Amino acid sequence: MNPRTGFYPNWIAFQTILHREVTRFMRIWPQTLFPPVITMSLYFLIFGKFIGSQIRPIEGYVYIQYLVPGLVLMSIMNNSYANTSASFFLAKFNKSIEEMLIAPLSNLTILLGFMLGGAVRGLLVGLIVLVIGLLFTHIPLMHPLIMLFIAILSAMVFSLGGFINGIYAKRFDDISFIPTFVLTPLTYLGGVFYSTQQLPPLWRQLSWFNPIFSMVDSFRFGILGISDLPSFYGFAVVLLFFLALFAWAWYLLRKGVGIKV
Amino acid sequence: MTALSVRNLRKVYTNGTVALKGIDLDVAQGDFFALLGQNGAGKSTTIGIISSLITKTSGKISVLGHDLDLETAQVKSLLGVVPQEMNFSLFEKISDILIFQAGYYGIRRALAIERMEMYLNEMGLWHLRDQPAIQLSGGMKRRLMVARALMNQPKLLILDEPTAGVDVELRHSLWRFLTQLNEQGTTIILTTHYLEEAERLCKNVAIIDGGEIIEKANMKLLINRTSMQTLVFDLELPLFHAPKLDDYQTQLIDELTLEVQIKRGQSINELIQFLNEQNIRIASMRNKTNRLEELFLHLITENKRNKVDEP
Ligand SMILES: Nc1ncnc2c1ncn2[C@@H]1O[C@H](COP(=O)(O)OP(=O)(O)OP(=O)(O)O)[C@@H](O)[C@H]1O
Ligand SMILES: [Mg+2]
Numbered sequence: 001m002n003p004r005t006g007f008y009p010n011w012i013a014f015q016t017i018l019h020r021e022v023t024r025f026m027r028i029w030p031q032t033l034f035p036p037v038i039t040m041s042l043y044f045l046i047f048g049k050f051i052g053s054q055i056r057p058i059e060g061y062v063y064i065q066y067l068v069p070g071l072v073l074m075s076i077m078n079n080s081y082a083n084t085s086a087s088f089f090l091a092k093f094n095k096s097i098e099e100m101l102i103a104p105l106s107n108l109t110i111l112l113g114f115m116l117g118g119a120v121r122g123l124l125v126g127l128i129v130l131v132i133g134l135l136f137t138h139i140p141l142m143h144p145l146i147m148l149f150i151a152i153l154s155a156m157v158f159s160l161g162g163f164i165n166g167i168y169a170k171r172f173d174d175i176s177f178i179p180t181f182v183l184t185p186l187t188y189l190g191g192v193f194y195s196t197q198q199l200p201p202l203w204r205q206l207s208w209f210n211p212i213f214s215m216v217d218s219f220r221f222g223i224l225g226i227s228d229l230p231s232f233y234g235f236a237v238v239l240l241f242f243l244a245l246f247a248w249a250w251y252l253l254r255k256g257v258g259i260k261v
Numbered sequence: 262m263t264a265l266s267v268r269n270l271r272k273v274y275t276n277g278t279v280a281l282k283g284i285d286l287d288v289a290q291g292d293f294f295a296l297l298g299q300n301g302a303g304k305s306t307t308i309g310i311i312s313s314l315i316t317k318t319s320g321k322i323s324v325l326g327h328d329l330d331l332e333t334a335q336v337k338s339l340l341g342v343v344p345q346e347m348n349f350s351l352f353e354k355i356s357d358i359l360i361f362q363a364g365y366y367g368i369r370r371a372l373a374i375e376r377m378e379m380y381l382n383e384m385g386l387w388h389l390r391d392q393p394a395i396q397l398s399g400g401m402k403r404r405l406m407v408a409r410a411l412m413n414q415p416k417l418l419i420l421d422e423p424t425a426g427v428d429v430e431l432r433h434s435l436w437r438f439l440t441q442l443n444e445q446g447t448t449i450i451l452t453t454h455y456l457e458e459a460e461r462l463c464k465n466v467a468i469i470d471g472g473e474i475i476e477k478a479n480m481k482l483l484i485n486r487t488s489m490q491t492l493v494f495d496l497e498l499p500l501f502h503a504p505k506l507d508d509y510q511t512q513l514i515d516e517l518t519l520e521v522q523i524k525r526g527q528s529i530n531e532l533i534q535f536l537n538e539q540n541i542r543i544a545s546m547r548n549k550t551n552r553l554e555e556l557f558l559h560l561i562t563e564n565k566r567n568k569v570d571e572p
Contacts, residue, residue: 095349096353103338
């Protein structure tokens with residue numbers, strides 16, 4: 001086997017892409033790390049402190065405590081998605097993607113590098129938001145493994161989503177369309193701010209079809225130990241989405257969609 | 262062994278443009294090869310397909326005996342490509358661009374840093390290593406792409422107009438560098454619109470026009486085929502009508518500039534003797550156009566004329 005095309009060189013190439021992705025979002029931290037800090041602090045302050053003080057506790061937790069897991073996961077999801085969609089689209093736009101296409105690394109390596117690069121940003125922002133949340137309130141950590149599992153897998157799922165969006169995007173606007181019109185509504189309706197127990201039956205049942213709801217719900221179970229749905233539900237959904245999006249992204253990359261003429 | 266073999270390569274872009282109509286190309290190992298052609302002839306398309314950036318419609322390519330379709334990674338690891346258009350991130354640090362590129366080839370970081378230093382020095386960019394690429398001038402960006410293409414120490418180096426926009430001094434130093442690289446065994450394929458450059462550097466040449474190869478030859482033999490050359494004389498004293506010289510066509514451009522066409526077999530010595538006899542004092546002499554250029558234009562016009570004649 002050629003020493004340049006086996007596992008080891010791909011391992012180095014993978015580390016390189018990951019390194020490059022992290023370098024990129026760290027270089028532009030005022031655009032990538034700082035805004036979520038501001039927005040989330042405002043959420044904690046306004047919804048948590050000002051409005052939350054007037055809301056009845058939910059299953060034994062005061063409102064701001066209930067809010068922390070949702071906002072942390074929302075930050076993880078948004079930032080993972082934003083990272084790969086922007087980074088991959090830009091790499092297409094300035095053609096630097098050719099640096100990878102010309103080299104002997106495999107498509108799988110490219111995919112893993114971008115995916116984990118986005119996930120790292122999502123998880124980093126999630127951690128920052130968690131720390132901010134802890135400045136406002138205290139929370140237990142009921143099932144840390146479940147929390148970690150959901151956090152990491154959702155980061156990768158949304159990173160993959162952003163990657164696919166980046167592949168299809170032809171213009172800058174195309175990478176904000178899905179976040180604005182699909183992800184944000186699903187997140188806001190996905191139990192970040194309220195328990196579905198508080199909803200009329202029809203809306204509650206509709207929520208169950210919202211995949212983001214099940215992820216938020218399981219994540220909250222990991223932290224607070226309370227959930228609207230059985231917690232395996234979130235596991236199943238996040239795994240399913242991970243596998244499906246991974247296969248889809250890999251397929252698109254192999255076909256050269258959006259990158260080869 | 263052939264460094265590059267291209268068989269019946271066709272490319273039809275999705276918008277219907279037929280860029281390559283089935284070209285054949287062979288480049289021997291150790292060759293310094295020029296691929297010449299006008300704008301839109303199909304040079305970059307060919308290079309894009311060889312470097313896996315453009316999908317071919319049909320045909321077969323192999324590099325140093327490895328089939329591009331079957332042993333893609335092998336082929337890629339043997340290739341270095343300097344593209345015609347800028348394709349790096351402007352916001353990345355220059356040193357990072359090179360180190361990352363090496364990483365994609367599976368080269369350890371320590372070795373990558375060593376090579377980065379070597380090639381940035383070679384290209385005169387070492388002092389800019391910590392700057393983002395956006396701060397480079399046009400010619401520097403081009404040299405950055407040359408350095409980048411060398412990071413995996415390719416056996417076959419393909420350069421798509423590497424000297425466009427590079428100043429005279431640096432162009433000469435790039436020529437020296439490429440010649441040296443070639444002497445050390447790297448096969449080089451070059452496209453350029455400076456035919457003087459091709460003539461000076463390359464041993465073999467192919468001319469592509471409208472997606473077809475219309476000429477493949479040894480550079481020296483091809484140039485010797487030029488049937489006509491035009492010499493331009495700058496005169497020391499003004500002349501008011503063109504001198505009559507048997508066998509030579511002369512034309513007075515202005516009172517201090519005389520052009521003389523000489524055919525193959527005619528002697529430049531004799532011409533100068535004639536001019537001497539007529540008391541015409543020569544200040545300097547040069548070729549009106551580079552010989553390869555003349556031949557190139559001739560071949561292209563012929564090809565276009567033949568096309569028109571076809572029913
Ligand atoms: N992405 C594309 N989509 C459609 N047609 C294209 C594309 N790229 C190139 N072409 C067409 O293919 C033909 C060959 O183009 P190519 O870029 O290979 O020419 P070239 O020989 O490199 O020219 P130049 O000297 O100007 O760089 C041209 O007619 C061009 O318009
Ligand atoms: Mg070109």
